[in-house]
Amino acid sequence: FSEIIDSLGLKDPFVRNWVDLLAFLLAGVKSNGILSAEMIYMFAEWYKPGCTLEYPLHGSGAVVDALVRGMQKFSGRISLRSHVEKIVIENGRAVGVRLRGGQFVRARKAVISNASMWDTLNLLPSEAVPKSYQERIRSTAQCDSFMHLHLGFDAEGLREDMGIHHIVVNDWASGVDAEQNVVLISVPSVLSPDLAPPGKHVLHAYTPGTEPFGLWEGLDRRSDEYKKLKAERAEVMWRAVERALGPSFDREKCEVKLIGTPLTHRRFLRRHRGTYGPAIQAGKDTFPGHSTPIPQLYCCGDSTFPGIGVP
Ligand SMILES: Cc1cc2nc3c(=O)[nH]c(=O)nc-3n(C[C@H](O)[C@H](O)[C@H](O)COP(=O)(O)OP(=O)(O)OC[C@H]3O[C@@H](n4cnc5c(N)ncnc54)[C@H](O)[C@@H]3O)c2cc1C
Known part of the structure; x- marks a missing residue:
């Protein structure tokens, strides 16, 4: 995003610092590392007439409650307080998860993890994960x-x-x-x-x-x-x-x-x-997508494109 700021000739140190601050708070990287699309989208929102930075009424729990209602409305089931001990791999495919306490939950279609990339890796048997993938995760910079x-x-x-x-x-x-x-x-x-x-x-x-x-x-x-x-x-x-x-x-x-x-x-x-999440610099590296080298295992959340932040 800093290239766009440069091209506009914006040199005022306060403005540059302010843009850096917004980028850092949004994505854990400064304006020279944030995706332009993210900044442009957020600027468009922030500076809409009448826009203010608010807080969810009834606290951030209200956002979670809304998500739960949405899941349940479409017949989804949620198991709270269910720690996943391992992602179970059979014949090279992710087939379910083993919970603390031993219960096995079989996946009908796929296992999707929104734990961070490093935490997801720790849930997998290392022999099931290609070395190059393990290496990529371990070498990804962290905030x-x-x-x-x-x-x-x-x-x-x-x-x-x-x-x-x-x-x-x-x-x-x-x-x-x-x-x-x-x-x-x-x-x-x-x-x-x-x-x-x-x-x-x-x-x-x-x-x-x-x-x-x-x-x-x-x-x-x-x-x-x-x-x-x-x-x-x-x-x-x-x-x-x-x-x-x-x-x-x-x-x-x-x-x-x-x-x-x-x-x-x-x-x-x-x-x-x-960690706040991966410190991946736009222009130098790209965020992982949502598939993994293990069939039927997908990842979402802030270790995947477009990174840290709820939007
Ligand atoms: C203090 C703070 C302020 C922030 N402010 C903003 C903001 O204003 N705007 C914004 O857009 N973003 C903000 N962020 C960033 C945003 O909150 C995160 O990027 C976002 O919550 C990431 O979502 P996620 O689903 O990827 O991961 P998480 O929210 O970390 O969710 C992962 C979940 O997986 C669970 N989990 C992990 N391991 C296991 C396991 N083995 N078994 C079962 N469950 C497991 C965890 O308990 C957790 O609930 C803020 C972050 C922090 C910490």
Whole structure:
């Protein structure tokens, strides 16, 4: 996409940084790595007259509920809390999945995985996967992980015009993909008061795909070292929240304070190394499609074209 920006002669550093930020938040790569089609589609949406960045009413769970209703309406069956232990291969074809606990679910037509490419590979018997495919997955660049801060606090005394979304960039010059530099903040209870008890707010702040997993790898979540690092690396999010919400916000008065690290992200989102997703640069490489070298095994989700992001 940066080639299009170049061709328009846009050199203003703030505009370039802003475009980089939008690209990075959308796709985990800056404007020199994002697919032009994605940016053009998103720009057309964002800058439609009257368009604002909102949040799903009743929280992101409402989106999931809508998907479930859609599946059920067309007679689909959903098994929640069903961990897939292995994708079962017979005579070179994917024939079903083995769940934790041993249950085998046979696929009538195909197995489709929306786990990340690295997690899907771990579900397959290695002898069934061509070495070149394994190699391609293992060598695909990964975006970093996340720090998260989840808060619950009293709404009294806070700015009336607090808004739902804030982006804090500490230093434009160090780049929007630098560690501990950009913090995203959402206060969805501003729009959907049912997400918090009466008179309270919930807030989620995070560093978007800029927290290196390597800093956390191998740490024991109960150790003092982990707790110390957690407090250190969360400070940037606390400061960003204080900056966005103003002096009437007091971190000491928060009734809920939960900090998530790349280990938390890996555990709850069940993504390899807690990654945001593949960091595939448009123009240098292409996103995998949806078929795989294993007959009857397909992949979808953000490890496939067009990559990270819900649209
Ligand atoms: C903090 C944050 C903010 C974001 N904001 C935006 C945004 O504003 N707009 C946007 O477009 N995108 C956003 N994204 C990106 C977007 O959420 C992802 O790209 C998208 O959710 C990926 O969908 P997916 O189905 O590919 O993977 P996932 O959402 O990761 O779903 C994979 C699912 O597979 C399950 N799973 C994994 N392994 C197994 C197993 N062995 N057995 C059974 N189930 C398993 C996981 O539990 C998970 O539910 C954001 C991401 C994060 C983390």
